[in-house]
Amino acid sequence: xxxxxxxxxxxxxxxxxxxxxxxxxxxxxxxxxxxxxxxxxxxxxxxxxxxxxxxxxxxxxxxxxxxxxxxxxxxxxxxxxxxxxxxxxxxxxxxxxxxxxxxxxxxxxxxxxxxxxxxxxxxxxxxxxxxxxxxxxxxxxxxxxxxxxxxxxxxxxxxxxxxxxxxxxxxxxxxxxxxxxxxxxxxxxxxxxxxxxxxxxxxxxxxxxxxxxxxxxxxxxxxxxxxxxxxxxxxxxxxxxxxxxxxxxxxxxxxxxxxxxxxxxxxxxxxxxxxxxxxxxxxxxxxxxxxxxxxxxxxx
Amino acid sequence: xxxxxxxxxxxxxxxxxxxxxxxxxxxxxxxxxxxxxxxxxxxxxxxxxxxxxxxxxxxxxxxxxxxxxxxxxxxxxxxxxxxxxxxxxxxxxxxxxxxxxxxxxxxxxxxxxxxxxxxxxxxxxxxxxxxxxxxxxxxxxxxxxxxxxxxxxxxxxxxxxxxxxxxxxxxxxxxxxxxxxxxxxxxxxxxxxxxxxxxxxxxxxxxxxxxxxxxxxxxxxxxxxxxxxxxxxxxxxxxxxxxxxxxxxxxxxxxxxxxxxxxxxxxxxxxxxxxxxxxxxxxxxxxxxxxxxxxxxxxxxxxxxxxxxxxxxxxxxxxxxxxxxxxxxxxxxxxxxxxxxxxxxxxxxxxxxxxxxxxxxxxxxxxxxxxxxxxxxx
Ligand SMILES: Nc1ncnc2c1ncn2[C@@H]1O[C@H](COP(=O)(O)OP(=O)(O)OP(=O)(O)O)[C@@H](O)[C@H]1O
Ligand SMILES: [Mg+2]
Numbered sequence: 001x002x003x004x005x006x007x008x009x010x011x012x013x014x015x016x017x018x019x020x021x022x023x024x025x026x027x028x029x030x031x032x033x034x035x036x037x038x039x040x041x042x043x044x045x046x047x048x049x050x051x052x053x054x055x056x057x058x059x060x061x062x063x064x065x066x067x068x069x070x071x072x073x074x075x076x077x078x079x080x081x082x083x084x085x086x087x088x089x090x091x092x093x094x095x096x097x098x099x100x101x102x103x104x105x106x107x108x109x110x111x112x113x114x115x116x117x118x119x120x121x122x123x124x125x126x127x128x129x130x131x132x133x134x135x136x137x138x139x140x141x142x143x144x145x146x147x148x149x150x151x152x153x154x155x156x157x158x159x160x161x162x163x164x165x166x167x168x169x170x171x172x173x174x175x176x177x178x179x180x181x182x183x184x185x186x187x188x189x190x191x192x193x194x195x196x197x198x199x200x201x202x203x204x205x206x207x208x209x210x211x212x213x214x215x216x217x218x219x220x221x222x223x224x225x226x227x228x229x230x231x232x233x234x235x236x237x238x239x240x241x242x243x244x245x246x247x248x249x250x251x252x253x254x255x256x257x258x259x260x261x262x263x264x265x266x267x268x269x270x271x272x273x274x275x276x277x278x279x280x281x282x283x284x285x286x287x288x289x290x291x292x293x294x295x296x297x298x299x300x
Numbered sequence: 301x302x303x304x305x306x307x308x309x310x311x312x313x314x315x316x317x318x319x320x321x322x323x324x325x326x327x328x329x330x331x332x333x334x335x336x337x338x339x340x341x342x343x344x345x346x347x348x349x350x351x352x353x354x355x356x357x358x359x360x361x362x363x364x365x366x367x368x369x370x371x372x373x374x375x376x377x378x379x380x381x382x383x384x385x386x387x388x389x390x391x392x393x394x395x396x397x398x399x400x401x402x403x404x405x406x407x408x409x410x411x412x413x414x415x416x417x418x419x420x421x422x423x424x425x426x427x428x429x430x431x432x433x434x435x436x437x438x439x440x441x442x443x444x445x446x447x448x449x450x451x452x453x454x455x456x457x458x459x460x461x462x463x464x465x466x467x468x469x470x471x472x473x474x475x476x477x478x479x480x481x482x483x484x485x486x487x488x489x490x491x492x493x494x495x496x497x498x499x500x501x502x503x504x505x506x507x508x509x510x511x512x513x514x515x516x517x518x519x520x521x522x523x524x525x526x527x528x529x530x531x532x533x534x535x536x537x538x539x540x541x542x543x544x545x546x547x548x549x550x551x552x553x554x555x556x557x558x559x560x561x562x563x564x565x566x567x568x569x570x571x572x573x574x575x576x577x578x579x580x581x582x583x584x585x586x587x588x589x590x591x592x593x594x595x596x597x598x599x600x601x602x603x604x605x606x607x608x609x610x611x612x613x614x615x616x617x618x619x620x621x622x623x624x625x626x627x628x629x630x631x632x633x634x635x636x637x638x639x640x641x642x643x644x645x646x647x648x649x650x651x652x653x654x655x656x657x658x659x660x661x662x663x664x665x666x667x668x669x670x671x672x673x674x675x676x677x678x
Contacts, residue, residue: 192672201403203369204391205416208420
């Protein structure tokens with residue numbers, strides 16, 4: 001028997017190299033720019049910063065590295081507070097999307113085969129409308145004379161409108177609504193792969209349905225839970241549109257702060273320092289995910 | 301082994317006095333328009349090693365799954381120890397099952413897999429550990445206690461699955477093609493181990509297989525299935541020697557079938573006009589048969605004897621050898637009769653190099669006794 005020829009080593013390395021090249025070009029390089037920017041000084045000019053490479057003299061490169069931005073981030077309690085608040089909001093939203101998304105993913109995975117695709121489409125459908133428009137739509141729903149308040153008042157359930165827009169509640173509604181699909185998709189993918197005979201085996205050994213879920217389904221869907229959690233947690237940490245449009249003046253989030261520093265205060269170096277710190281904070285959960293993934297791969 | 305088993309536990313179902321461990325009453329299961337199981341009634345007695353045998357798609361798995369409680373019969377009842385369990389959930393049945401795919405929990409160690417059922421029972425820790433240890437010793441997997449299923453070979457996984465199903469000391473164990481994934485050597489070894497374990501623990505085994513040889517070696521009784529129905533239920537020996545239909549005769553071992561019509565009955569022998577063989581054949585059968593009725597004579601290849609030149613015998617046929625297959629212990633010969641019909645017979649290879657071995661195109665005469673063949677009307 002003749003085996004199909006393997007691609008020559010150079011060819012293989014080339015193919016493996018493509019994603020690395022991609023990462024270098026679109027992730028590492030921009031990050032290096034941001035890092036460089038964060039180490040520069042801001043100034044009133046166009047562009048609004050002084051390059052850290054000051055001059056070449058006698059074969060020497062003179063750099064002016066400014067750690068002041070990072071110092072400021074640590075000193076000014078606003079930024080630390082924003083970080084903590086972002087972490088809080090992201091963690092809580094992740095928990096909410098998980099609590100909401102898991103039953104949805106479970107129901108779809110267990111639905112009759114011909115129902116699964118339409119149900120998945122319903123989850124994905126909102127993506128076909130612009131994100132911004134969907135968030136604006138929530139303003140219309142949540143505001144004082146919006147859909148919810150009008151309905152409740154028409155039904156005579158309340159006398160004066162409920163204050164919902166520009167509260168933390170509105171931020172959570174917006175985030176959970178927007179990020180739910182990112183939770184449901186990976187959960188669905190792991191739940192649909194779950195071997196149903198494992199549940200039969202558990203039942204056969206005297207395990208009741210609810211315990212079957214806790215001892216078999218849940219542990220085996222953990223990779224999906226982690227993937228979904230990362231897909232929600234990481235972007236929510238940097239989210240600025242939702243807190244800006246739905247949140248109040250006291251809604252403190254790093255993403256919003258960064259936006260303000262960049263575009264309102266024109267302090268690019270400080271905003272870059274914030275971005276760099278955020279990235280480091282986000283890499284930690286990502287590495288945790290990799291760790292768990294490797295463990296669950298071993299368990300497969 | 302067959303003999304030993306048959307004497308040990310034959311009594312209960314032959315006497316018909318013992319209470320069956322499982323009674324299946326007119327059970328039917330339909331999926332849409334297909335009758336997966338069609339009006340099956342069976343009694344299975346305590347301590348039996350009962351096989352469900354049949355070709356692919358004949359409803360063996362479906363019947364087993366109804367016993368375990370994963371499917372509900374469309375009609376009919378299932379009784380365990382006299383109690384109707386037709387509507388009882390799987391986790392409340394005193395039955396355990398060993399799955400064809402083993403269905404081991406991938407996120408648990410071997411020991412945890414085996415302990416799973418005991419934990420559900422709420423067995424105290426110390427007792428549980430002891431039982432798990434016993435089970436692992438029984439199936440010889442002690443060194444793998446802390447491994448995960450994916451770190452085991454197919455044969456080791458199969459042992460874990462067996463240990464897990466046995467751990468709760470169920471009164472009845474269901475096994476769905478338990479040895480399907482093993483190679484021939486390991487399979488034969490495991491067959492004996494299964495029988496040993498079954499005898500040692502005194503558990504009723506109900507095993508699904510489509511391998512007739514496997515069913516023959518292990519079972520106390522075999523239910524031969526066909527298109528969702530039970531064709532014949534008998535101990536292996538009876539099933540082989542006295543099949544009740546052409547289907548049963550063909551399914552177990554090889555057989556020569558001679559179609560003919562009854563001429564007359566002489567005592568307990570039936571005379572049969574067989575045009576295929578161009579002869580009148582005799583078969584021992586004391587059932588009343590009208591002359592002119594179509595009947596089939598079935599004779600196993602090993603029951604056929606070669607006649608020496610000039611020798612006479614009952615059911616004597618002469619033909620030409622067309623094919624020879626040497627299998628080591630025996631050789632199979634295909635004899636072509638003048639009418640074109642082929643008859644298979646075997647000769648054991650007594651001598652390493654016979655002086656006058658049978659050869660191709662040799663004309664020989666065969667014969668078999670009327671009481672070594674059977675008459676099939678179905
Ligand atoms: N869930 C189901 N839905 C529809 N038809 C089914 C289902 N399960 C089994 N069947 C049908 O019922 C019949 C019997 O199936 P079953 O699995 O019991 O066969 P089997 O004897 O175990 O075969 P095999 O030896 O191939 O495992 C088959 O025709 C099969 O297609
Ligand atoms: Mg089957």
